Amino acid sequence: MPDEPGKKKEAMVASRSQSMEFAHQKTVFYEMYVTRETWPIAIGPNGTINFPRTECDLVLARLFGLLVLRSLMADFQSLPDDLIVDSILSKIRDAKALLRCSAVARDWRRWTARVPALHFDFPKSWKQDCVVRSLDAEKIVWAAISRVQGGGIGELSLRFSPTEPSLVCLCENAVQLWIQHVSASVRELKLSNKGCAFSELLPSLSRCARLSSLSLEFGYFDGIPQGCRFPELKKCRFANVIFHGDDLERFVACCPALEELTIDECFSTQIPVVTLRSGSIRALVIAETRFNRLAVEAEKLGELTIAPKSFPVDLLPGKSEYPSN
CATH class of the missing domain: 1.20.58 (Methane Monooxygenase Hydroxylase; Chain G, domain 1)
Structure with missing residues (x-):
């Protein structure tokens, strides 16, 4: 016994x-x-x-x-x-916070590596307590992104808006590396990077085959690289973005499935008329934006909002007005 x-x-x-x-x-x-x-x-x-x-x-x-x-x-x-x-x-x-969570134990590292959405925010209030330069922010972002198994990130949001002269924007090469790491899975991407050259990111963004929602803030376009196309992009937002020449027109032409377009506090240079041609856009919102003149050719457009209306707007021939909010 x-x-x-x-x-x-x-x-x-x-x-x-x-x-x-x-x-x-x-x-x-x-x-x-x-x-x-x-x-x-x-x-x-x-x-x-x-x-x-x-x-x-x-x-x-x-x-x-x-x-x-x-x-x-x-x-x-x-x-x-x-x-x-x-x-x-x-x-x-x-x-x-998730990155800190992964330091608790081995199991936490495994669990945090499966989280499908990562949101980074480096606001002014955070830097008042801990001065973080762009290089530090890049280390933090890469430490979190590189840990996710198989690049399984469906939603990526990055906000870096320095207000001090000593703080510069995140390096475009670093941002390209992050986008390439999540290109197979990302569906929604938000980037706010003061002074960023968005034109340099477009080739990497065009490789995101599942990208359906894109938001770009506090940067500028200086040309649209050839071959860029966003076949699955349905929702796009630009805020505080500078467009040179016909960059906005050419970007919209690269989005055959685009349904919602928001342009907030942007302006276009070196072009007398901004022409938006699309066979898929259903909603167009333009707020606090400076254009010399706007021409809209979108037969499926059902919602058009411009506030304030500080520039002339030419609509598709045959339509005297579009429904608006």
Whole structure:
């Protein structure tokens, strides 16, 4: 007969060891993610960058706390990966927080690598606490993007809007590398990069075969490279963008499936008339934009909004006006 008292003793020792391990995990978590004013993370061989704690981080800390408490009652490994990724981590809209999350343990690295949406935001308020130059931002973005398994990122958003003269825009070569890494999977892409030459990114963007939504802010176009085409793009937004010559016309011509186009606080140079020709556009919104003159040729257009209307608008011959909001 097996030694029953011995088995009970072993079970008690194992249970106590597991409880101590969970308690240690909870203590480490609390010290790393709740009490600290900044969040350290190692970025390659060039040292460590400290993130200030934000409101998003506090939400993340609460989620972690719930999961750690759950692990005190059941084996944490038994939780389905899909539950952790889809119901919790995918709800976090800050890629920097996810990057910090991946430093908790090996399992967290695996889970965060499956998150299909990454959102980076480097606003002025963040730099007031921690001065981040473009090179630091590039390291952070690449550290997060390169970890996603198989480039499975369906949604990528990047906002870098420096207000200090010492801060420059993100390097176009770095942005091209990120776009190429997600080109097989990305469906929605938003880029706000002050002073960025969007023309240099178009060849990489045209290789994103599934791209259906694109938003570009705070940059300029200086020509449309030959061969660029966006067959799946249905929704596009430009904000604070400078177009040279007929760049806007040529871009729209590269989008045969485009249905919604928004032009916000943009202007076009060196061209007397901006002509938008499309057989697919159904909604066109132009706000606070400076054109010398606008000509619209879009037979499927059902919604046209221009506010304020500070320039002449020529409509498709045969139509005196378009429906508008």
